[in-house]
Amino acid sequence: LTADLLIQGVQCAACTWLIEHTLAKSAGVESIAVNPVTTRAELCWDPQRAHLAELLQTIENLGYMPVPFTEQEAQLATEKEKRVTLRRLLVAGLGMMQVVSYAIAMYAGAFQGMDPDIQEFFRLISLIVATPIILYSGAPFFTGAWRNIRSLHMGMDVPVALAIGAAWTASVWNTFAGSGEVYFDSATMFVFFLSGTRYLEAAGRHRAFDLTHALAQHIPCTATRLAKNGREEVGVMELEPGDTVLVAQGSAFPADGQLRDDMAQIDEAMLTGESVPVRRRAGDTVVAGTVNTGAAVRICVDKIGADTVIAQIGRLSTQAGNEKPRLAQITDRIAAVFVTAVILTAALTGLFWWQTDSSRAFEIVLTVLV
Numbered sequence: 001l002t003a004d005l006l007i008q009g010v011q012c013a014a015c016t017w018l019i020e021h022t023l024a025k026s027a028g029v030e031s032i033a034v035n036p037v038t039t040r041a042e043l044c045w046d047p048q049r050a051h052l053a054e055l056l057q058t059i060e061n062l063g064y065m066p067v068p069f070t071e072q073e074a075q076l077a078t079e080k081e082k083r084v085t086l087r088r089l090l091v092a093g094l095g096m097m098q099v100v101s102y103a104i105a106m107y108a109g110a111f112q113g114m115d116p117d118i119q120e121f122f123r124l125i126s127l128i129v130a131t132p133i134i135l136y137s138g139a140p141f142f143t144g145a146w147r148n149i150r151s152l153h154m155g156m157d158v159p160v161a162l163a164i165g166a167a168w169t170a171s172v173w174n175t176f177a178g179s180g181e182v183y184f185d186s187a188t189m190f191v192f193f194l195s196g197t198r199y200l201e202a203a204g205r206h207r208a209f210d211l212t213h214a215l216a217q218h219i220p221c222t223a224t225r226l227a228k229n230g231r232e233e234v235g236v237m238e239l240e241p242g243d244t245v246l247v248a249q250g251s252a253f254p255a256d257g258q259l260r261d262d263m264a265q266i267d268e269a270m271l272t273g274e275s276v277p278v279r280r281r282a283g284d285t286v287v288a289g290t291v292n293t294g295a296a297v298r299i300c301v302d303k304i305g306a307d308t309v310i311a312q313i314g315r316l317s318t319q320a321g322n323e324k325p326r327l328a329q330i331t332d333r334i335a336a337v338f339v340t341a342v343i344l345t346a347a348l349t350g351l352f353w354w355q356t357d358s359s360r361a362f363e364i365v366l367t368v369l370v
Contacts, residue, residue, distance in 0.1 A: 003043045008065040010039040014155040063147040089199045092137035092192040102126045103185035123175045130184040138191045154339040163369035218289035223254035243301045247292045256308045257299035265294030
């Protein structure tokens with residue numbers, strides 16, 4: 001059996017790798033392909049060996065929310081992600097500017113001299129402003145890191161969360177201890193720039209999603225069916241092969257069919273890219289989604305819904321998007337090794353500097369992580 005799912009919470013290619021890698025090990029799963037652009041997944045499984053509910057629970061245990069894919073659900077998820085991502089970016093940007101202004105004052109004071117009470121005030125106010133940025137705007141990185149650690153998969157969120165968390169924790173400690181350096185400006189700038197890349201990535205995915213599903217938007221929701229008792233407005237999904245449908249001027253054809261009238265002017269730009277309408281005669285095939293630019297015409301329905309040409313193009317587009325190129329597959333395999341190497345390098349560097357000059361160990365380890 002095959003299920004078409006929308007995976008909510010997917011933010012990057014590493015998320016899709018984690019879902020695919022985990023489900024591929026589950027008994028009964030024949031194939032799983034998650035498109036990181038549209039966050040749409042195609043799950044094929046053997047119902048004799050596994051239940052869909054168990055497989056969905058496996059995805060949910062990873063920290064993602066699988067729901068049946070529908071155009072409406074996908075649109076709602078996209079709009080929600082846009083709002084949340086932009087809000088996190090704005091909070092990080094506004095707060096970062098404040099924290100950096102305090103840091104510049106403290107840097108100037110380090111050279112020109114600053115009263116200890118004023119320096120303590122700047123540290124405390126930096127702590128107050130930076131903390132919401134770390135906890136709110138930086139939340140996706142900590143969530144992703146915890147998800148990776150729990151699944152024993154080292155993703156890029158792990159060193160990012162370690163760097164941000166360590167910088168903020170050390171800064172808080174040094175603020176109340178009254179000695180040492182604070183890194184509130186570095187931590188907030190790190191969160192802001194990474195949130196900016198996440199926002200750009202999400203915007204790119206949303207544009208790609210809109211393009212991928214733009215074809216489906218060409219098909220109208222209702223159609224005028226000609227019955228024995230006259231005209232009736234019906235939903236497109238209620239049409240059946242053999243029905244006669246009247247398509248008004250300027251309206252899109254609701255289904256694939258055969259033209260019944262002698263002459264028609266049809267805009268087929270959505271298929272061919274040609275903006276000039278073409279002439280079609282009685283008996284010619286018309287395709288759902290193309291637009292009748294001439295007088296009202298009648299067609300005899302041949303194919304509806306998933307059998308139409310436009311639906312087949314959509315399926316091919318989705319299938320192409322789910323197929324990963326060889327380079328992407330290689331990247332998926334080495335990503336976990338790379339992150340593990342970074343963390344081990346940071347640990348070994350810290351051990352070396354702790355024995356050489358313990359006062360510099362923390363900032364050097366933090367530099368390696370960043």
